[in-house]
Amino acid sequence: MCGIFGITDSKEAPGLAYVGLFTLQHRGQESAGMVTDDGTQLRQHNGMGLVNEVFTGKVLESLKGRSAIGHIRYSTTGSSHLKNAQPLVLNSCLGTVAVAHNGNITNADRLKASLQKSGAIFQSTSDTEVILHLAARYRGRNLEDTLARNLPKLAGSYAFLFMAPGKVIGARDPHGYRPLVLGRLGKSYILASETCAIDVAGGKTVREIEPGEMVIISGGKVSFRRFAPARKFTRCIFEQVYFARPDAVVAGRSVQKARYEIGALLARELAGVKADLVSGVPDSGTVYALGFSEEAWIPYQTAFMRNHYTGRSFIQPDQRLREVTAHLKLAPIKDVIKGKTIILIDDSLVRGTTSREIVKSLRAAGAKKIIMAIASPPIISPCYFGIDTPNREELIANKMSVERIRRFIGADALHYLSLESLVTACGGGKDANFCVSCFTGRYNR
Numbered sequence: 001m002c003g004i005f006g007i008t009d010s011k012e013a014p015g016l017a018y019v020g021l022f023t024l025q026h027r028g029q030e031s032a033g034m035v036t037d038d039g040t041q042l043r044q045h046n047g048m049g050l051v052n053e054v055f056t057g058k059v060l061e062s063l064k065g066r067s068a069i070g071h072i073r074y075s076t077t078g079s080s081h082l083k084n085a086q087p088l089v090l091n092s093c094l095g096t097v098a099v100a101h102n103g104n105i106t107n108a109d110r111l112k113a114s115l116q117k118s119g120a121i122f123q124s125t126s127d128t129e130v131i132l133h134l135a136a137r138y139r140g141r142n143l144e145d146t147l148a149r150n151l152p153k154l155a156g157s158y159a160f161l162f163m164a165p166g167k168v169i170g171a172r173d174p175h176g177y178r179p180l181v182l183g184r185l186g187k188s189y190i191l192a193s194e195t196c197a198i199d200v201a202g203g204k205t206v207r208e209i210e211p212g213e214m215v216i217i218s219g220g221k222v223s224f225r226r227f228a229p230a231r232k233f234t235r236c237i238f239e240q241v242y243f244a245r246p247d248a249v250v251a252g253r254s255v256q257k258a259r260y261e262i263g264a265l266l267a268r269e270l271a272g273v274k275a276d277l278v279s280g281v282p283d284s285g286t287v288y289a290l291g292f293s294e295e296a297w298i299p300y301q302t303a304f305m306r307n308h309y310t311g312r313s314f315i316q317p318d319q320r321l322r323e324v325t326a327h328l329k330l331a332p333i334k335d336v337i338k339g340k341t342i343i344l345i346d347d348s349l350v351r352g353t354t355s356r357e358i359v360k361s362l363r364a365a366g367a368k369k370i371i372m373a374i375a376s377p378p379i380i381s382p383c384y385f386g387i388d389t390p391n392r393e394e395l396i397a398n399k400m401s402v403e404r405i406r407r408f409i410g411a412d413a414l415h416y417l418s419l420e421s422l423v424t425a426c427g428g429g430k431d432a433n434f435c436v437s438c439f440t441g442r443y444n445r
């Protein structure tokens, strides 16, 4: 999971790209980077850390240009290291080209081996660099022709932003796994992972880039081009469950509304359950709990205080750090919990270790009974499309029944939302098709 943001034709491009990246910070916290274009020359600055740590006032001043593309990274392929921070820039016979990528190229190793055999020298260990080397090797008349020729060679998932002097190009894989939206701000165009980044930068969303579509912005004009036939739209449903900000709109439905409805559908599936209060594991669980509360007429209460300065445990790359930050960041509110039967809602249950710690801390705070409700179905299979789920053996639902998971996490009851309810709650428009492979184990070919 990463975030990408690009803006063209604005004298404030570097500052607005900063705002866009800052808004997308929840999508990755390892590194941030930006490339700007003054029409003749690209300038780059990448660094490890958060957007406000990487882009000091002095750095932003040095990034001159009327267009900018930027990236914030959480690594799924390639190590957590500055050389893998994006955008990547390559000087080749194509000229200078920068790329920012969200997704996972599943045939990158094979493509890389064959490019290396014919002399390509890679600067990073990230899968993203493959597209730049392919583009340098198999060229067309211009950058868009070159990309149209080479993008179909990639398998897996991608939302790309490319930049060359005078041009920004966005592209989305033929299944549309990872998000990419086009926005407008006066004479400027914006491309972003989430609509909320366009809103915060002061723009308006125009539309999603379609699967297999490229958008070319050059000379103040926008044009669209298909580089692959559109397949069935399979947006990652976890955007709504967990990744996207509540103020983002995915598939025509606000993430906040989708999460609220998921909570209500969970309540319907648990009809008749008795409890003193319903609460959510902050932050995403809170909206689910509010939807549940209204549907079930069970009062909502905040059972945990979240410390917002520790980062997001799921997207910290190291297991030990993940466990430590899980303890650090959630503090139970004892007065609310003591002697109560609690329905606690979390977005997903991956390894089960975080839920076990949460249940343990509720018990220690005096909870009488804990009913754990999960706002998504059991995750039985890994993600190959750019989300850092662990391998199959570490997925608790792949190796245990629901009853055994309940015992493992120590809850008195455990309920998962059905896949049907999840898709219903997320499906805002007629084209709202989603990838649900990690729940079914069936993948697109």
Ligand code: SF4
Pocket (backbone or CB within 6 Å): 177, 235, 236, 237, 238, 382, 383, 384, 385, 386, 387, 435, 436, 437, 438, 439
């Ligand atoms: S497999 Fe799961 S996490 Fe991966 S893209 Fe599909 S829905 Fe998203």
